[in-house]
Amino acid sequence: MAKVLIVGNGGREHAIAYKFYKEGHEIFMTGINPAVEEFGTCVTINEDQIPSYAKENNIDLVFVGPEVPLVNGLIDKLQEKDIRAFGPSKKAAQLEGSKVFSKMMMKKYDIPTAKYESFSDYKKASEYLAEQQVPIVLKADGLAAGKGVIIANTLEKAQYELKEMMCNSKFNSAGAKVVIEEFLQGEEFSLMCFVSNKKVYPMEIAQDHKRAFDNDQGLNTGGMGAYTPLKKITVDDIKVGIEKVVQPIVNAMSDEGMPFYGILYAGLMKCKNGIKTIEFNVRFGDPESEILLLKLESSLYDIANNVIDGEDIELKWNSDAFIGVVMAAKGYPEHSEKGAIIKGLDKVSTPIFHMGTKKVSGEIVINGGRVLLVCANGKTLQEAREKVYNEIGKIECEELFFRRDIGHLSL
Ligand code: AMP
Ligand code: GLY
Secondary structure (H helix, E strand, O other): OOEEEEEOOOHHHHHHHHHHHHOOOEEEEEOOOOOHHHOOEEEOOOHHHHHHHHHHOOOOEEEEOOHHHHHHOHHHHHHHOOOOEEOOOOOOOHHHHOHHHHHHHHHHOOOOEOOEEEEOOHHHHHHHHHOOOOOEEEEEOOOOOOOOEEEEOOHHHHHHHHHHHHOOOOOHHHHOOEEEEEOOOOEEEEEEEEEEOOEEEEOOOEEEOOEEEHHHEEEEOOOOEEEEOOOOOOHHHHHHHHHHHHHHHHHHHHHOOOOOEEEEEEEEEEEOOEEEEEEEEOOOOOOHHHHHHHHEOOOHHHHHHHHHHOOOOOOOEOOOEEEEEEEEEOOOOOOOOOOOEOEOHHHOOOOEEEOOEEEEOOEEEEOOOEEEEEEEEEOOHHHHHHHHHHHHOOOEOOOEEOOOOOOHHHO
């Protein structure tokens, strides 16, 4: 039994903790997750305190969930203190931390992606935008919790949003630089890989649903649900994703002195003219990882250590279809009310991951944003879907909403 410290306390980190716990390890977590508190130790400490906390508690492995600490360089700080830590270095994490950097790398290494220009000068950006076709995509350079992408259907809207980002700090400093890129159409899929420098181990693919409401209406969110397998993405598509996107980018990072160790998430789109890269993330997707961690039969502890050491790994998967549906607080992603009590959780017989809950006087309450991920599996996606929506029906809380069409594209 090892001592594993998980950084982060959302649904993804709950799933990571649950996987390590099932493998027999002792769980520590930074931040409070009421469900993880049932089987592990949750502590409220800030990023700077993590290295000394890990040392004092003889932690064997630190596993970082979210992008922010990775982009801030937490892995480098842990490794400086000889603490085993899973995730990319600060330099490698730029692939997610800066859209300008990742687009520049894709251009330089001929990795298929949407055509784009980047700007740090508002006037130049506005002039360029005036000559583009709609729909057009604006992306804040820095981290914006999955909300920094605007798809505008009119140039007026695009100009308004550009001004909000660059002049009115809509995404704080993340919007000081922007990428303006071509709108792509097609089937999106998440190809996550364990990466140990130039060695790439692809996971099974999943699809997330980014928009808030059914039929892809509403604003972009952190993701409203995920499922696997996908009907419209073939083995060949995945092969192209690995050969034309993932392998070239990790080779490039290594050759440029920023070798990648950890999880590389390629957000890909199958377009009429081939597979294109939408984005890179440098950590497990949320909510994709929750379902993939339920599906993963191999030891995550062995995988993480082998990635760090450059040893080969083997991935074994349960053959079922898996689905996870997010229940979010009404008003998400723009604002959300906290505090409403959630009842009926004890009646649910499939896994639930806590994304944004809090325990108050013994009751689980909404703590904002994405709140719960209810998961299920089945021999077919149809079976898994029926199960998950049936389980959701047992949860009572007027202040939660969810999409009813997760997985519909692959039925
Ligand atoms: P990102 O944060 O880059 O993943 O963008 C969030 C979401 O916006 C993606 O998952 C896509 O659904 C959408 N998106 C981003 N870039 C484009 C693009 N060039 N064309 C169409 N949709 C896009
Ligand atoms: N589900 C999308 C993400 O994790 O970025």
